Amino acid sequence: MSELTEWAYPLAESLLAEPLPRRWKHSLGVAERARTIAPVLGQDAELLEAAAVLHDIGYSPDLAKTGFHPLDGARYLRDVADADERVVHLVAHHSCAWMEAEARGLREELEGEFARESAHLNDALCYCDMNTTPDGTPTNPVDRINEITGRYGPDSLIGTFIRRAEPEILASTARVLEQVAAAKRQPM
Ligand SMILES: [Fe+2]
Known part of the structure; x- marks a missing residue:
């Protein structure tokens, strides 16, 4: 483990494991998916794994403020x-x-405060999240989107959001799959 992952796992665990055990399992699964695509991440593999295990800490009651x-x-x-x-x-x-x-009226706030990393890394994190069930086991993006829609309801804010995001999510995850396939053809 690198310094980054050694820091990330205990932090995520301290925020999620007790109040939200299922969310914690999901987070561990997303981090596990990140390790499976390490060959296409090169020197950013540890960064992606750290972001993966931490990506949902915003649900922790210890720190939730806006609810987004x-x-x-x-x-x-x-x-x-x-x-x-x-x-x-x-x-x-x-x-x-x-x-x-x-959808929440927070786009300017989000984009004003936080820069975006490269599309490659954003695709990779989206791939890991969308290929992991709420329980942390592997799935595929189509089933994952259906599960989210079913869980929140198709007309809910999240249900509407995820349907609108579906083409972008599928494009993003497809790009990662292409990179994984290319890496297998040409081992680094
Ligand atoms: Fe999330």
Whole structure:
């Protein structure tokens, strides 16, 4: 483990494991997916794994403020945890957060406060999140989106957001799959 992952796991665990055990299992699963795509991440593999295990800390009752978890999580990482800014940026923008932010009237706030990391890294985190069930086991993006819609309801804010985000999520995860396939053809 690197310094970054050694710091990230216990922090995420301290915020999620007790109040939200299922969310914690999901987070561990997302981090596990990150390890499976390490070959396409190169020197950013540890960064992605750290962001993966932390991506949902904004749900923790210890730090939830606005109720929009990417923003709450990123603010906590920046202001309280003094995190590496690339981890902060990835958490702020994870899995098409800007679209949900727009639905909540928080898009300007989110984008004004937090820069975006490269599309490659954002795709990678979206891939890991969308290929992991709420229990942390592997799934695929289509089933994951259906599960989210079913859980929150198709007409809810989240249900509407995830349907609108679906093409972007599928494009994002497809790009990662292409990179994984290319890496297998040409081992680094
Ligand atoms: Fe999330």
